[in-house]
Amino acid sequence: MLLYTQSISAEVAMALNNDELTTQDLRSKDGENPLLRFDAMMAGVKAGGLRSISAINLLVCYIVANLSGRVKAETITTAMEEGELANYFEVADAIARLKNSKLIIENPDGTLTLGDTKGAPIELIEKDLPLTVREQSIKICQKILAKEDFARExxxxxxxxxxxxxxxxxxxxxxxxxxxxxxxxxxxxxxxxxxxxxxxxxxxxxxxxxxxxxxxx
Incomplete structure (x- = not known):
């Protein structure tokens, strides 16, 4: 499956942990990889799921980039819970942070799109997320979207x-x-x-x- 690959770096992911988020001055001062900080709640997460807040931020951006204008916040949280890929509350918090910082925008119909990066290049480097997590997250979201379409029709x-x-x-x-x-x-x-x-x-x-x-x- 060929996916849209607008990207976001590990440094961006680290900055996404902050409530007041910009895309400037994103370098880790101590050189630590924020994706290796196991600081996320793990309740309901299977082995191989995401254990860092930064990785969850990345995954939310990845999903929105690939399903832009189609996926809603509840679709993402439901998919992550169903696939046991990340903690439900951590995903909800990540979406709220990203919306607050305008890196993702909620449209009037509730769907999400990538927002204004304030001129900085936002690159989603796929190697920063496990392949299985990327594939499963998109697959489950698409399944939920199809089910919603079927329910309407x-x-x-x-x-x-x-x-x-x-x-x-x-x-x-x-x-x-x-x-x-x-x-x-x-x-x-x-x-x-x-x-x-x-x-x-x-x-x-x-x-x-x-x-x-x-x-x-």
Missing amino acids: NKTEIIATDKGFDVVLHVSDMDTDFMRLTLFAATREQAEVIREKFISNPVAVYETLIDGIFSND
Whole structure:
């Protein structure tokens, strides 16, 4: 997968730890690599996840650079929590810092883009982040974005009945339903599971059903 590679250096990452952030005077005075400071909370983070605040700042910028104008703050925090790549609260703090310093901008619709670097070159040096973390972060974000698109385009309804719940699933194109399927669930929890499974890939559900109907077996 070919990704957009506007970049941000390790020195920028170090500066991102500050609430009052600029892109000037970013050199570490003691020569320490800020990416090696294991100063981030690790609750909910798997082995190989990000352990430094600077690395989390870098990853947020990397995601925004590659999914500019599409990804929202909650998408990033959800993706990091789902992938166990970084602590949820550390990611939320990183996004707040970056927004406060105008290195990322929140658009009126909630999506994020890279902001004004005040004339300094912002380079995202991919070697500063583990390859697996980079790939997983983008993959999970794209999965969440696809799920959000599916949810907007394909309606689901949970209707309470005397015996439980009817889950009505729609596969739609504009105002036309290609499929409307009703499934019974005994509990609200089961109904929510059916809804979530459907929303994750409604096209696959539709294609599987059609294949079954027209199968020669």
